[in-house]
Amino acid sequence: MSGDAGEGLLLDAAAVDGWAAAADVVIVGFGMAGACAAIEARAAGASVIVIERTSGCTGSTSAAAGHFYLGGGTAVQQACGFEDSADEMARYLEAVALDPDHEKIRLYADGSVAHFDWLEAQGVPFDRSYYPQKNVVQPGRECLIWTGNEQVWPYREQAKPAPRGHKVAFDGEEGGGALALRLLSERAEAAGATIMADTKVEALVRDGGRIVGVKVRRFGETSFVRAGKAVVLAAGGFGQNAEMVAEHVPILASAYVQGSPHDDGLGIRLGEAAGGVAIHMDEPFLTSPFYPPEDLLKGVLVNRDGARFVAEDSYHSRSGIFSARQPDGIVYLIVDAAIFAYPHFASLTNQSLIDGFETIAEMETGLGLPAGSLQRTMADYNAHAAKGEDPAFHKYPKWLKPLEEGPFAAFDLSFGRAVYTGFTLGGLKVSADGVVLDAAGAAVPGLYAAGACASNIAQDSNGYASGTCLGEASFFGRRAGRHAATLV
Ligand SMILES: Cc1cc2nc3c(=O)[nH]c(=O)nc-3n(C[C@H](O)[C@H](O)[C@H](O)COP(=O)(O)OP(=O)(O)OC[C@H]3O[C@@H](n4cnc5c(N)ncnc54)[C@H](O)[C@@H]3O)c2cc1C
Structure with missing residues (x-):
């Protein structure tokens, strides 16, 4: 989707009959x-x-767990005894990115420690503690957790692994993002920013080639707000815009899209109307976590051909997108009696148990897999796991064990049957300072974008690490605000 397309998203300043603010x-x-x-x-x-x-701070940030992906030797990493450096963080982000933006990755890694300190200085609390288990979100206030693929092959060979997920000190799996946003929004107001709540931006105003303001609607009344230097679009993603989802990320139409009900893509469409371009629009964040409990990572994922296709210890949105893209979306998680007996397996809520089977051969028939396929896969996996090896997918030795003792259980991770959740990752192409760029890479004068309506570090489900969205929204949001303020 590009240009105004008759939506009235871009107005000429000559049409403005006065500025209300x-x-x-x-x-x-x-x-x-x-x-x-x-x-x-x-x-x-x-x-x-x-x-x-x-009326308040109700964007996707309020729904977020509160992970910030930061590293390079933050105060928390140091307090918890983890060595990290900006170089290793940059190396990892380069390795895992779909389309690495070298300048942004370098800035983000180099600026990560100072950014963490800045967040704390704004009052956002982080405990000096480490949560060692593999989990989607730590349930308590513990801060540091592995939230990406740092220990997953091949990335663990490309950069020295370190945990970089920093959760806001908050008891519970949801609410850390809301707490951080409340504190930061209070800071913004205390610093003198004027907040116009209950007010929707409907169009940008352009004078000559430059964006000079916005048209807004508040309780049915239309007015205009002038921007002396710049407009910064920070209006979220497009997960709730069915038309845009169908056009760019149709896979999300079959998933539960999370986030703000106002993720209608208007920020992106406003940027496009002004001449900007959107990138990575076809890449979702998509997941169906099958851990915790972490013992389930010792199981094996197979597709409709009875074949493995991903390292099971991958970050959950990596195994999630690999699973969703298997033929017919069919995927099973197979575990043995010992894993099944793990006391908390009942907490598996996204996938249902299909059945238990005395032997792998019975399971193969029961699941309708090609004759001999699952038996071959399991025999091969078990032979290597017994030696602590996984030549096919290089699963980390900690998660390797032969699955030999029946009965065996199969969980249904199939796309369309298991619960998959997601949100959009694509957004406006911006410079490292948040300047909206056109197709030729030139600035759209007076227009910036940051957060979920821009594309920066988070690009796809394979490379995503929890905390990247809040990390980049805050980091590049700051850069956009600073740069916009210094425009002449
Ligand atoms: C359940 C869930 C958990 C998550 N957990 C994490 C996590 O722990 N760590 C992480 O990094 N990421 C997480 N994410 C992703 C992350 O929350 C978002 O990417 C991030 O909050 C986006 O921030 P933002 O400021 O760009 O957008 P938002 O927080 O959505 O803010 C955009 C704001 O713009 C307003 N708005 C929209 N359109 C207009 C308009 N036309 N006029 C005026 N205002 C408008 C909206 O009302 C909203 O308040 C999570 C997402 C979900 C859904």
């Missing part, structure tokens, strides 16, 4: 990216108006 920097959306942009634009001396269509 004005500031140097006008920010669209008060989520993680908008709040951080506002704080930094104020710190740089600009006047700021943040326009938020809801």
Whole structure:
């Protein structure tokens, strides 16, 4: 989708009959990216108006667990005894990225420690503690956790692994993002940013080649807000726009799309109307976590051909996207009696148990897999696992054990039957300072974007690590706010 396409998303300044309000920097959306942009634009001396269509901070940030992907030797990593460096963090992000943006990765890795310190200085709390288990979100206040593929082959050979998921100190699996956003939004207001709540931005205003303001609607009344220097789009993703999902990431139409109900893609469409381009729009975050309990990682994933296809110890959105893209979406998780007997297996809520089988041969028939396929896969897996090896997918030795003692159980991870959740990752192409870029890579004057409506570090489900979205929304949101404030 490009250009205004008759949607009225771009107006000429000549059509504006008066400005109801004005500031140097006008920010669209008060989520993680908008709040951080506002704080930094104020710190740089600009006047700021943040326009938020809801009554408060209710974007996807409020739904987030509260992981920030940070490293390079943060205070928490040091306190917990983990060595990390900006170089290793950059190496990892380069290795795992779909389409690495070298400049942004370098800036993000080099600036990660200072960014962590900045978040703490704004009042966002992080415990000095480590959560050692493989989990999607740690249930308590513990901070540091492995949230990516750092220990997964081949990445563990390309960069020295370190845990980089930093969870906001919050008891519970949901609420860390909301806590961080409440604190940051209070900071933005205390710093002097004006918040216009219950106000929806409907169009950008352009004067000559430059974006100079926005058209807004509040309780049925239309007015215009002037931006003396720039407009920063921080309006979230497009997961709730069925048309855009069908056009770009149809796989999400069969999943439960999480996030803000206002993820309607308007931020992206506004940017496109002004001449910007969107990238990586066809890559979702998609997952069906089958851990915790972490013992289930010792199981084996097979497709409809009875063949393995991914290292089972991958971060859950990596195994999730590999699973969803298997032929017919058919995937089974196979475990033995010992794993099945693990006390907390009942916590597996995304996938249902198909059945138990006395032998692998019976399971093969029961699941309708090609004759001999599963038996061959398991015999091969078991022979190597007994030696602590996995030449096919290089699963980390900690998760390797022969699965030989029946009865065996199969869980259904098939796409369309198991619960898959996701959100969009694509967004406007922006410079490292958040400037919206056109197809030729030139700046759209006066227009910035950050957070889920822009594309920065998080690009696809394979390379995603929990914490990348909040990490980049805050990091590049700050850069956008700062840069916009210094425009002349
Ligand atoms: C369940 C869940 C858990 C997650 N957990 C994590 C996690 O732990 N770590 C992580 O890194 N990522 C996580 N994510 C992803 C992350 O939450 C988002 O990518 C991130 O919060 C996006 O921040 P944002 O500021 O770009 O957008 P948002 O937080 O969505 O903010 C955008 C704001 O813009 C407003 N808005 C939209 N359109 C307009 C308009 N036209 N006019 C005015 N205002 C508008 C919206 O109301 C909203 O308040 C999670 C996502 C979900 C759904």
